[in-house]
Amino acid sequence: MAVKIRLARHGAKKCPYYRVVVADGRMPRDGRYIELVGRYNPLTTPKTIDLDLEKIDEWVAKGAQPSNAVAHLIDIARSDAPAPEKKQKLSKKAAAKAAAAAEDAE
Template sequence: MSVKIRLKRIGKKHKPIYHIVVADSRSPRDGKFIEKLGIYNPHTDPPSTVLKMQNAVSWLMKGAQPTETVKSIFSKNGVLLKKHLLEGVKKGVFTDEEAHKKFQIWNKKYNKVHPS
C-alpha cells in the first residue's frame, strides 16, 4: 500500500480550507483517510497552518510521500528539517541534543513557534 500525505478540501464554495491527511494513494481526494495531521488555511495573510508535528515526522520516517503542496507547507514549518535531523541522529552523525539545539536555532531564526 502506497501512503501519501496530501490535502483534503473542506469549506465553502470559493473559500476552501484544507485538512492535511495521511491517505492511501488509491483513495479519492476527499475520501477515506488514515489520520488527520493538521489544517491549512490559504485565505489568511500569511496562510495559517496548524500541524501535529510529531505525527507528521513519524509518518515521513515510515515512508509516507508528501505531495508537492504539502512538502512546501512542511518545509516552511520545519517538519522536513526535523525529519532530516532525526535521520542524522539515527545514523550516528550527531546526538539527539545537538539535533534539538539545531532545530531550536532554526526556530529562533525564522520566528516559528513549535512544541519540541
C-alpha cells in the same frame, strides 16, 4: 499500500480550507483517510499553517510520501517564517484607473 500525506479540500465554493491527511494513495482526494495531521487555511492573512510535525515525521519514517504542496508547507512550518504572499496582479480596468489617477495628480 502506497501511503501519501496530502491535502483534502473542505469549505464552501471559493472559500477553501484544507486538512493535511495521511491517506492511501488509491482513495479519492476528499475521501477516507488514515489520520489527520494538520490544517491549512490560505484565506487568512497571514496564511494559517497548523501542522503536527511529530506525527508527520512518524509517517515519513514509516514510508509515507508527502505531496509537493504538503512538502512545501512542511518546509514553511519548520522554518517558522510566515508563508510567502503572492503579489496581487491588477486587472486591466484597475490598472487603467490607477494610470488615469496618476495622470490627474500630475
